[in-house]
Amino acid sequence: MLLYNSASREREQFVPREAGKVSMYTCGPTVYHFAHIGNLRTYTMEDVLEKYLRYTGLSVKRVMNITDVGHLSSDGDTGEDKMLKGARREHKTVLEIAKYYTDAFFVDCDKLNIKRPDVIEPATNCIDEFIEMIETLLKKGYAYEAGGNIYFDTSKLGKYYVFNDFKEEDLEVGVRESVEEDTNKRNKADFVLWFTKSKFEDQELKWNSPWGVGYPGWHIECSCIAAKHLGEYVDLHCGGIDNAFPHHTNEIAQSEATYGHEWCKYWFHVHHLNTNSGKMSKSKGEFLTVSLLEEKGYDPLVYRFFCMQSHYRRNLVFSWENLDNAKTAYNKLVSRVASLTAAQDETVDAAAFEEGKKKFTDALDNDLNTSLAVTALYDVFKLQTNAKTKLALIEDFERVLDLGLISAAEKINVEKKKAEADATPGVSEELLAYINEKIEERREAKKNKDFAKADAIRDELLSKGITLLDTREGTKFSIS
Numbered sequence: 178m179l180l181y182n183s184a185s186r187e188r189e190q191f192v193p194r195e196a197g198k199v200s201m202y203t204c205g206p207t208v209y210h211f212a213h214i215g216n217l218r219t220y221t222m223e224d225v226l227e228k229y230l231r232y233t234g235l236s237v238k239r240v241m242n243i244t245d246v247g248h249l250s251s252d253g254d255t256g257e258d259k260m261l262k263g264a265r266r267e268h269k270t271v272l273e274i275a276k277y278y279t280d281a282f283f284v285d286c287d288k289l290n291i292k293r294p295d296v297i298e299p300a301t302n303c304i305d306e307f308i309e310m311i312e313t314l315l316k317k318g319y320a321y322e323a324g325g326n327i328y329f330d331t332s333k334l335g336k337y338y339v340f341n342d343f344k345e346e347d348l349e350v351g352v353r354e355s356v357e358e359d360t361n362k363r364n365k366a367d368f369v370l371w372f373t374k375s376k377f378e379d380q381e382l383k384w385n386s387p388w389g390v391g392y393p394g395w396h397i398e399c400s401c402i403a404a405k406h407l408g409e410y411v412d413l414h415c416g417g418i419d420n421a422f423p424h425h426t427n428e429i430a431q432s433e434a435t436y437g438h439e440w441c442k443y444w445f446h447v448h449h450l451n452t453n454s455g456k457m458s459k460s461k462g463e464f465l466t467v468s469l470l471e472e473k474g475y476d477p478l479v480y481r482f483f484c485m486q487s488h489y490r491r492n493l494v495f496s497w498e499n500l501d502n503a504k505t506a507y508n509k510l511v512s513r514v515a516s517l518t519a520a521q522d523e524t525v526d527a528a529a530f531e532e533g534k535k536k537f538t539d540a541l542d543n544d545l546n547t548s549l550a551v552t553a554l555y556d557v558f559k560l561q562t563n564a565k566t567k568l569a570l571i572e573d574f575e576r577v578l579d580l581g582l583i584s585a586a587e588k589i590n591v592e593k594k595k596a597e598a599d600a601t602p603g604v605s606e607e608l609l610a611y612i613n614e615k616i617e618e619r620r621e622a623k624k625n626k627d628f629a630k631a632d633a634i635r636d637e638l639l640s641k642g643i644t645l646l647d648t649r650e651g652t653k654f655s656i657s
């Protein structure tokens with residue numbers, strides 16, 4: 178599979194370090210509030226990537242952290258602690274806030290068919306590991322103590338700015354948000370590994386460390402949690418594009434300084450979900466959550482479908498109108514799937530199956546082109562083959578797209594049958610199923626211009642007192 182690697186800025190053949198096995202790391206949520214659907218776009222596309230890797234036969238171990246400590250309101254270590262902010266807002270403890278929003282996050286993921294990672298690790302579980310890595314960095318001369326805090330010394334690295342799109346100017350965050358610059362730093366890009374002299378006297382969660390009571394910086398957690406579960410090498414690291422700098426840049430700095438070798442080979446970054454007024458964020462405009470989508474009558478899987486329709490490296494523009502279009506298309510797709518009924522004697526046509534599948538894998542092999550994969554899904558209906566093969570292809574694609582098409586279609590068919598049964602009181606379900614099967618067989622026969630067979634089916638039913646009547650709305654029947 179060709180995958181764009183943000184570190185090399187090129188599409189590369191994805192080859193895991195160990196044949197057949199992928200170690201995958203995903204930056205998880207900071208659990209101080211509900212996730213907005215912009216964040217969830219990232220997790221949705223990562224989910225498709227993971228499922229596609231599995232689909233191609235690779236085994237994947239995916240690890241995700243949960244940030245429940247240390248994330249300040251700016252990613253550049255300035256501003257307020259996000260968890261404290263959440264706790265204050267809701268008059269709860271930090272741990273209560275963390276538990277509540279972690280659960281809420283996974284409820285949203287479930288609704289969007291986002292598989293849970295194999296390992297989910299809260300930062301507060303790993304304080305010992307953080308201290309150990311910080312000690313190594315101090316010993317190796319990559320970190321220093323100043324004003325009570327421990328900082329990473331970015332000048333000690335041969336190359337700090339890994340993601341070439343970012344440079345020194347991007348560090349002006351502090352200035353922009355009118356927060357005083359940290360005078361303890363030796364270099365502008367240096368970042369905190371461990372806080373002891375925080376300006377936040379009321380920090381709720383604190384731990385003992387060799388440098389005094391305090392708490393970890395945000396970036397250290399991902400380096401350590403990845404190491405704890407994946408070892409010294411990671412094949413694939415995922416996250417939103419806004420995490421590329423400084424967060425991922427700092428993760429690389431810490432890990433590579435610790436190990437003295439390349440740490441993670443492939444970097445997968447999902448771009449922003451924008452509204453017409455710019456990047457979606459929690460503080461700006463309507464706070465768009467999965468629950469809000471549901472309140473407004475959208476199945477969360479319509480949002481998943483909406484995400485699939487565009488490439489992960491393009492900004493996607495959200496509007497209610499765009500979501501409505503996705504909803505209409507999704508519902509149409511479901512009813513087309515529902516109308517596929519395979520006759521009992523049908524078998525999967527291997528050549529047609531391969532033809533359909535190739536389009537799908539070609540699309541995803543090309544830097545996870547989900548919009549072309551969706552086109553491949555539409556193309557299934559155009560294939561010159563039987564319903565059984567089409568259904569088999571759709572089921573196969575759903576291992577990756579996971580749009581809930583089959584179950585939604587089944588639901589429609591069950592409702593349809595129920596409506597029919599209600600309209601023909603006194604007819605047993607069994608008899609109704611028999612008649613419908615015969616009607617379908619006859620429709621197929623007529624389609625194939627096998628009129629002799631079609632007539633034979635009609636006569637067979639007639640001999641049982643069932644009269645067929647062809648109408649514009651399809652074939653109806655009466656029982657005498």
Ligand SMILES: [Zn+2]
Pocket residue numbers: 203204205399424428
């Ligand atoms: Zn991270």
